[in-house]
Amino acid sequence: MEKIESNDRGNIKIFKLIWELIKYRPILYLFNNIFWIIIHVTPIFMGLLLKYTFEYIEGESTFKYGLNGLIIGIIAFTIVKLVVMYYGFVTDILHRFSISAVLRFNILDEIMKKPGAKAVPKSLGEVINTYRDDVNQITDSISWLIDGIGAVVFSVISLIILMKINMKMTVLVYAPLVVIVTIAKSTTKKIKRYREEARKATSMVNGAMGEMFNSVQAIQLACKEKNMLEHLKSLNQKRKKAMIKDTLLNQLLHSIFENTISIGTGLILLVAGTAIKTESFTVGDFTLFVYFLQFVTDKAIFFGEILANYFQTGVAFRKINDITEGSYESITKHSKLYIKEAPERNEEIYQEAKEKLEELELRDLTYRYQDTTGGIENITLTIKKGTFTIITGRIGSGKTTLLRTMLGLLPKQSGEVFWNGDKVDEDVFFIPPICSYTSQVPNLLSETVKENILLGLDKSEKDINKAIYASVFEKDVKNLEKGLDTVVGSKGVKLSGGQKQRVAASRMFLRDSQLYVFDDISSALDVETEGKLWDRLFQFNNITCLAVSNRKIALKRAENIIVLKDGFIEAEGTFDELLKVSEEFRAIVNAK
Numbered sequence: 001m002e003k004i005e006s007n008d009r010g011n012i013k014i015f016k017l018i019w020e021l022i023k024y025r026p027i028l029y030l031f032n033n034i035f036w037i038i039i040h041v042t043p044i045f046m047g048l049l050l051k052y053t054f055e056y057i058e059g060e061s062t063f064k065y066g067l068n069g070l071i072i073g074i075i076a077f078t079i080v081k082l083v084v085m086y087y088g089f090v091t092d093i094l095h096r097f098s099i100s101a102v103l104r105f106n107i108l109d110e111i112m113k114k115p116g117a118k119a120v121p122k123s124l125g126e127v128i129n130t131y132r133d134d135v136n137q138i139t140d141s142i143s144w145l146i147d148g149i150g151a152v153v154f155s156v157i158s159l160i161i162l163m164k165i166n167m168k169m170t171v172l173v174y175a176p177l178v179v180i181v182t183i184a185k186s187t188t189k190k191i192k193r194y195r196e197e198a199r200k201a202t203s204m205v206n207g208a209m210g211e212m213f214n215s216v217q218a219i220q221l222a223c224k225e226k227n228m229l230e231h232l233k234s235l236n237q238k239r240k241k242a243m244i245k246d247t248l249l250n251q252l253l254h255s256i257f258e259n260t261i262s263i264g265t266g267l268i269l270l271v272a273g274t275a276i277k278t279e280s281f282t283v284g285d286f287t288l289f290v291y292f293l294q295f296v297t298d299k300a301i302f303f304g305e306i307l308a309n310y311f312q313t314g315v316a317f318r319k320i321n322d323i324t325e326g327s328y329e330s331i332t333k334h335s336k337l338y339i340k341e342a343p344e345r346n347e348e349i350y351q352e353a354k355e356k357l358e359e360l361e362l363r364d365l366t367y368r369y370q371d372t373t374g375g376i377e378n379i380t381l382t383i384k385k386g387t388f389t390i391i392t393g394r395i396g397s398g399k400t401t402l403l404r405t406m407l408g409l410l411p412k413q414s415g416e417v418f419w420n421g422d423k424v425d426e427d428v429f430f431i432p433p434i435c436s437y438t439s440q441v442p443n444l445l446s447e448t449v450k451e452n453i454l455l456g457l458d459k460s461e462k463d464i465n466k467a468i469y470a471s472v473f474e475k476d477v478k479n480l481e482k483g484l485d486t487v488v489g490s491k492g493v494k495l496s497g498g499q500k501q502r503v504a505a506s507r508m509f510l511r512d513s514q515l516y517v518f519d520d521i522s523s524a525l526d527v528e529t530e531g532k533l534w535d536r537l538f539q540f541n542n543i544t545c546l547a548v549s550n551r552k553i554a555l556k557r558a559e560n561i562i563v564l565k566d567g568f569i570e571a572e573g574t575f576d577e578l579l580k581v582s583e584e585f586r587a588i589v590n591a592k
């Protein structure tokens with residue numbers, strides 16, 4: 001694929017990006033073009049039929065087939081137009097769908113390729129706006145390009161016909177077109193800037209609203225409802241200003257277009273009146289001029305809009321690129337859309353899983369957050385099959401960072417991960433059934449408990465109940481309004497912290513993984529429940545588990561404990577060994 005680079009002014013080459021997308025479904029686009037160009041050009045035939053009809057009425061007809069021919073012509077023309085319009089809309093909808101779907105697929109694909117903990121660099125509101133509006137903007141541009149071509153074809157043919165009838169009048173019809181194109185071109189930069197500002201302001205409002213809805217409790221507890229509303233109000237004010245500027249400029253352009261055409265229309269009517277009196281200008285010619293004028297006017301305005309919209313498309317591409325943080329090629333690549341069938345499993349990953357875990361080794365793993373001293377450095381450790389390993393440490397010592405770097409959710413700066421002595425790519429390796437992981441705050445969807453546990457897996461009731469039992473969730477399920485069919489609400493809002501943790505644990509256990517990774521499941525569970533959970537988990541044979549915890553009940557069970565301090569391993573050993581040798585470990589245990 002040819003590289004799409006910025007030009008000298010730092011602008012992206014919009015047409016090259018659009019062209020890449022057009023090439024995605026070329027045949028469909030070709031048919032879409034053919035149908036819509038026909039739709040745009042058909043008024044020429046209707047105009048000619050009208051001209052001949054009026055000439056027939058005047059008794060000056062040059063039409064060979066008489067009145068019947070004219071009537072049949074008008075009927076046939078109407079039927080053909082209806083059929084072409086039907087197929088025009090069908091191809092346009094299909095093409096729009098393909099382009100928007102591939103764009104959205106590519107955006108998601110790029111986001112999904114990133115380490116999970118650093119997936120999107122923008123607020124949720126901005127991402128959703130771009131995903132919806134900017135994709136639509138690009139799709140519109142591609143679809144309207146056809147209308148632009150149709151408008152040009154219509155204009156050229158009608159220009160030739162009209163010039164043959166009356167040159168002077170024709171110039172007056174087309175002169176406004178030139179004015180409009182010039183105006184639209186000269187305002188490009190402003191349109192771009194205002195559109196960008198308006199979109200940004202909208203994203204800020206959406207983002208703030210999203211954050212407010214997610215933090216209702218925190219806002220209420222801090223009694224900050226008023227402050228939040230003030231904040232929202234000020235963001236809305238900014239949005240109002242930006243939107244007014246954007247809309248005003250667009251409306252201004254629109255009214256300039258309309259008025260230029262109206263003045264042109266007046267001039268033509270004046271010239272036509274004189275021409276009918278003085279020259280050989282038939283009523284049929286006059287009808288054709290008036291009839292075409294309406295279309296020329298519409299198409300000229302539309303053409304101006306297409307041009308303006310085309311330039312706004314650059315903003316849309318840039319915003320998508322800000323989110324995907326990749327190349328423009330990755331946005332326009334011709335990905336396969338799985339509309340009728342699901343994608344095949346990535347067998348390479350599952351091949352690796354066939355080799356059962358014997359030993360997992362981390363060597364010199366380092367991840368430092370940008371601009372802070374936080375993170376982990378040179379972490380080397382080994383996890384043996386069938387063991388319980390715990391990572392412990394004070395707040396901010398790097399426990400979560402270590403898990404996330406190992407699992408490929410953060411991009412390591414150095415180090416390697418080995419599975420049975422073979423180096424693995426942790427970015428794609430640690431997924432079920434190799435590894436199951438639950439973060440400190442589990443991600444639940446607004447579905448039933450059952451759906452949240454299954455997440456698309458096809459498992460029997462017996463397996464589900466076994467996983468629920470292992471995660472000590474069976475009593476809670478009985479007490480839920482509709483048992484397993486209870487809908488948990490957005491992010492599991494209807495469940496307690498401990499219940500959420502155990503739904504997530506059930507989800508893990510159902511996947512029969514070779515390695516279970518928990519990030520501080522203790523934080524939301526009471527000691528008794530946590531004790532039961534570890535008891536039940538280790539009833540299964542050869543369970544290998546890596547967990548973050550500072551709780552004695554877990555630490556005492558562990559075969560190996562890693563003590564982290566400021567991102568480094570401070571000590572390693574069993575509970576009793578560490579109590580003797582590590583002051584840091586004693587401090588952690590005694591703090592509990």
Ligand SMILES: Nc1ncnc2c1ncn2[C@@H]1O[C@H](COP(=O)(O)OP(=O)(O)OP(=O)(O)O)[C@@H](O)[C@H]1O
Binds near residue numbers: 393395401
């Ligand atoms: N996204 C981030 N950007 C910058 N610094 C971060 C980020 N996340 C964590 N840190 C810093 O990195 C260090 C390690 O954080 P981490 O969350 O791994 O610690 P932890 O031991 O898991 O803490 P806790 O017990 O509170 O979960 C801390 O100093 C933290 O402030």
